[in-house]
Structures are given as C-alpha cells and as structure tokens.
Amino acid sequence: MSQQYQQIFKARGSSYDRAMGQFPGARDREFSNLFEGLNLEAISRVADIPSGGGYLQRYLPATVEIDSHEPCSEFKTHHHGAPIDLENLALKVDNYDLIVSLAAIHHVSNKARFIQRCYKGLKPGGFLCLGDVPANHSISQFLDNFAGRHNGTGHSGDYLTADKVEAMARAHGFSVLASEVKPCPWVFASQQDMVDFCSGLFSLTAVSDGELLDALQHYVGIAVTPHQVSLNWELLYITLQK
Numbered sequence: 001m002s003q004q005y006q007q008i009f010k011a012r013g014s015s016y017d018r019a020m021g022q023f024p025g026a027r028d029r030e031f032s033n034l035f036e037g038l039n040l041e042a043i044s045r046v047a048d049i050p051s052g053g054g055y056l057q058r059y060l061p062a063t064v065e066i067d068s069h070e071p072c073s074e075f076k077t078h079h080h081g082a083p084i085d086l087e088n089l090a091l092k093v094d095n096y097d098l099i100v101s102l103a104a105i106h107h108v109s110n111k112a113r114f115i116q117r118c119y120k121g122l123k124p125g126g127f128l129c130l131g132d133v134p135a136n137h138s139i140s141q142f143l144d145n146f147a148g149r150h151n152g153t154g155h156s157g158d159y160l161t162a163d164k165v166e167a168m169a170r171a172h173g174f175s176v177l178a179s180e181v182k183p184c185p186w187v188f189a190s191q192q193d194m195v196d197f198c199s200g201l202f203s204l205t206a207v208s209d210g211e212l213l214d215a216l217q218h219y220v221g222i223a224v225t226p227h228q229v230s231l232n233w234e235l236l237y238i239t240l241q242k
Helices: 005-022 028-035 055-059 111-121 138-150 162-171 191-201 209-219
Strands: 045-048 065-068 096-102 122-132 175-183 186-188 222-224 229-231 234-241
Touching (some): 005 191, 028 055, 028 186, 096 111, 111 162, 138 209, 162 175, 162 234, 186 191, 191 209, 191 222, 191 229, 209 222
Parallel strands (some): 045 065
Antiparallel strands (some): 175 234, 186 229
8 A cells, every 4th residue: 555645745745846946957858758748839728637836847848737736734835735635536527638647646546436436537638747657667566665764754655557457448438549668867966955855855864875775776777977976767748638
C-alpha cells in the first residue's frame, strides 16, 4: 500500500518547496518531457494535480489558464486552487484540455479511479500526461530504501509499470499516445548544489553530505562535466488522449 501524499507532505512539504525555490531550473527536463509531442499553443486550460508550489507554470505558455489542485497545506498553491483528494478526485466534467500529474501517482492507491476521474474531467480530445518513477527501478529503491529510511516519514511507493497503466487507461476510454521511460537529469552548477537540493527535497538533513552523495551515486548515478553536475534521474512518461 502506498503512503498517502498528504501524510508525507504535511511533514515535508515546506522543505520540498524551499528546495524547488532555491534551484528552480534543476528539474527543467523532468517537466518539459511531459509535453513532448503536444502543441501547447492549442491548450487553453490545464489542471495540475497535485500542484505543489505551482512549479508547472514556468513550462507552459503565459496564455494558459492553470487550475492548481493541491491537497497539502504545506504548499502555497493549496490556498489558491480548488481543494482536492487524490484518492477521490472530483473534477468538473469536460473542463480541461490537459491534465498533468508529475511524480505523485505512486502515492495514489486507486490508480484506476484516478485515471477514470481524469478522463471525465477532460474535454473530448484532451490529454492526460503522467510522469512518475517506474516500478523495479533503482530510483524507486533510492526513494524507499535510502530516503525513506532517513527522512523521518518513511517512503513506500506503489510505482508504475507501463503495461498496467496502459491497460487501465484503455479500459476507461483513453488512447495511449506515448509510453516510455525517459532520462530527465537534474542539473546543477556544482556537486554541493546537488546535495543541498536533494537534502531539502527529500528532507534528508540528518544525513551527512558524504552519505547522501554516496547514495545518489549508488542508486541514481552522477555525471560530472567541467560546467555542470547532473543526477541521472529517469521517469516513466505516459501520454493519454480522450
């Protein structure tokens, strides 16, 4: 059973948000991968579920109207968007051109219901873009085995497999446009920036910099060039159309 999103981010949301604010471009590739193949100029209304600190906005055209749905009060968009329960999603029918869910669905127990509710919330022809950690991947092992052991809240995700999500999506009427594990490296100016970001994002302040660096290298992998340091993050990206 996955841990509920609210349980984790009630304790860790403020630290996560500070890290994202300090290094706003670190995860650029992770966000931009969501929209590969889509004509964003044709999108007028988007639902961001869950919206965290409103990070999605910098990757969409200024003309797009974004509805932020965030269940956790530790994130600032909780106070500006519509309240939401990830386990019992309630969206206005035929309302969105695009629904996005990034790095959160592994905390949703009933994924079939989540997908079905997203289908109802989309306009005909609308898109659901999911990005999350793949099942049986070294990154899920980092999250559950290392971060979960040291962050004070634990971490136990119900991670995605492409076959499972595609089957659920088709059962609820979606067409599967794309389904692929893609690299989305987190990029930093220095190794210390990478450690500081991950320490804040995952609430690993009780772990020494050296321990965290060793874990990141072991589970995720680090690439160093003269001008930047990259953490070799990967996610499963799935694009569905109503």
